[in-house]
Amino acid sequence: MDKLIDIKNVRHAYQTQDGRLPVLDGLDISVPEGGFVAVVGPSGCGKSTLTKLIAGLMKPDEGEVWLHGKRVTSPRSTVGMAFQNPVMLEWRTILKNVMLPLEIVASKMSRREQEERARYLLALVGLEGFEDKRPSELSGGMRQRASLCRALVHQPDVLILDEPFGALDAFTREDLWQTMHQVKAKEPFTCVLITHDLRESIFLADQVVVLSQRPARTQYVLDVPDTGPRDLDHLYTPEAAEMLNILRHQIEVAQGRAPAQPEADEVPEPPPGSTAQGMV
Numbered sequence: 001m002d003k004l005i006d007i008k009n010v011r012h013a014y015q016t017q018d019g020r021l022p023v024l025d026g027l028d029i030s031v032p033e034g035g036f037v038a039v040v041g042p043s044g045c046g047k048s049t050l051t052k053l054i055a056g057l058m059k060p061d062e063g064e065v066w067l068h069g070k071r072v073t074s075p076r077s078t079v080g081m082a083f084q085n086p087v088m089l090e091w092r093t094i095l096k097n098v099m100l101p102l103e104i105v106a107s108k109m110s111r112r113e114q115e116e117r118a119r120y121l122l123a124l125v126g127l128e129g130f131e132d133k134r135p136s137e138l139s140g141g142m143r144q145r146a147s148l149c150r151a152l153v154h155q156p157d158v159l160i161l162d163e164p165f166g167a168l169d170a171f172t173r174e175d176l177w178q179t180m181h182q183v184k185a186k187e188p189f190t191c192v193l194i195t196h197d198l199r200e201s202i203f204l205a206d207q208v209v210v211l212s213q214r215p216a217r218t219q220y221v222l223d224v225p226d227t228g229p230r231d232l233d234h235l236y237t238p239e240a241a242e243m244l245n246i247l248r249h250q251i252e253v254a255q256g257r258a259p260a261q262p263e264a265d266e267v268p269e270p271p272p273g274s275t276a277q278g279m280v
């Protein structure tokens, strides 16, 4: 399958008052068209930095980022992004907030088509009837749904989600996970999700990449078996428990709280299709 996102041997450091801070150290990640990769790793290891490099908001010191066969060297309008705290413009209605990217990317759609597309997406995420509300009139979960519509409205090649559900309560979060599956079925996208929630990662993604401690490298890759449509019950199966155990262990390794080579009986066998890469 074609690689839609190809991150090749990316190294990046920030200049700080205390000198250079190496953040990414030879990172390789590729995502096929329509793929959904979740990136997990210790706090501060460089996950958000990775999203900025994919979106072209920053250039890596070394290595290359490719999107759809083109090297990323500047901000790309073909990327949609949603963050933990969606910034919505209070003086615009929800509908007009969702339409905003179409104004910024100078869409070829007519005004009426733009509005129809925004209304279609809002209905898809369950916000029909809220189009004329202001952002402050919506709950956090509803704002996050609107933010997802705004990220998708211009049909981006890539959707980048940086902890979009992190600030929501558990029930709302699980509701949104299911919405994500419903949206993807109707509006296929290629996605990179940054998350601290391992359950979220295996529920949403088809591959989970564990990054090492900063400066981050790819420490482990878990392929989530495709068992057809997922519902929340999938998270309570023995297979899910096994995957979560593996990921939890890998995070502990990344944090330096567990040895890289566990005793054979400490960690269950990876499920079929999973691959370990360069354990630290």
Ligand SMILES: Nc1ncnc2c1ncn2[C@@H]1O[C@H](COP(=O)(O)OP(=O)(O)OP(=O)(O)O)[C@@H](O)[C@H]1O
Pocket: 014, 015, 016, 021, 023, 042, 043, 044, 045, 046, 047, 048, 049, 050, 214
């Ligand atoms: N513009 C910047 N200038 C200097 N240092 C930065 C800058 N942006 C991020 N950093 C530092 O780089 C490191 C990686 O930051 P980044 O936000 O990418 O990590 P993260 O994995 O997303 O963190 P978290 O899991 O806590 O959200 C952190 O130590 C952070 O303080």
